[in-house]
Amino acid sequence: MLTAVFDECDRYGHVETGGRIVGTYRRGRNLDVTVTGMIDAGPQARRAVTSFFQDGEYQEGVFREIEREHPDIEHLGTWHTHHVNGFPTLSGGDIETYRRTVNHPQHNLDFWYALLVTAKVAGPDRYRVKHYLLRRHDDKVYKIPPKLVRVAEERAIWVPGVTRGRPQAAPASSIESDSASHSRQERRAFDDQVLRQLFPNLRPFFSEAAQCLLWKGSISLLDHSSADVVVVESVSEGKTGYEAMVPRKERERFPVAARAQDETPWLAVRRLELHLNRLVAGLGN
Ligand SMILES: [Zn+2]
Incomplete structure (x- = not known):
């Protein structure tokens, strides 16, 4: 999943980009969120150095398709990039949008997960990321400590294809060069x-x-x-x-x-x- 995110970051090195995050969650004593895939920003997405608007209609359509095959998959949140403008945290505008989303009656879950790409780094990690959680009727923005995040090696169950002919992170078999x-x-x-x-x-x-x-x-x-x-x-x-x-x-x-x-x-x-x-x-x- 992170590979798909970082490949997208590589493609947009000068403007913000991002996408929707989908997956499952379990609520026991703690909230346990599992990201299993992402939906790309879509053909009508608008990207700039300090702003990014996703193609919601396109993403909704893709989500409905995923839902048909995997009814347990939920729309968990979103991700976007700030390494292109150096802003190290969520912006006021980001938080405002996320609050509106998590409090929206049409939003299925009472939380909203946000992944923010904050820096490009040398080495195998490629990018530095931060994880946030917002809750319905709660003004706080919770930063999830890295130790509570486990990056799974297994392949996302669903990875987006391509938008307008740009190569996406279509999983390739490891034996290929x-x-x-x-x-x-x-x-x-x-x-x-x-x-x-x-x-x-x-x-x-x-x-x-x-x-x-x-x-x-x-x-x-x-x-x-x-x-x-x-x-x-x-x-x-x-x-x-x-x-x-x-x-x-x-x-x-x-x-x-x-x-x-x-x-x-x-x-x-x-x-x-x-x-x-x-x-x-x-x-x-
Ligand atoms: Zn932002």
């Missing part, structure tokens, strides 16, 4: 960009269960209906390919094996689209 994983990320970013232009309602995900990248969403068909579609990355004999298919819940409408394979995700979806269009037009397979 740096340059191989870099070019793989670039190719994924490119594929994602093309896919979004052709099929704007598809979004990328990283599936922990399947250990692969996938896209989900819907495509429009000739008869003005839309069909849910899933695209999975499949590697066979060292070559990456893609398979587009309709999920189980669409099988009543498309009883025959509606799936298509190709070299790129967009070609796979395009093939599937043609196939589904023939079906809705009553032209058989």
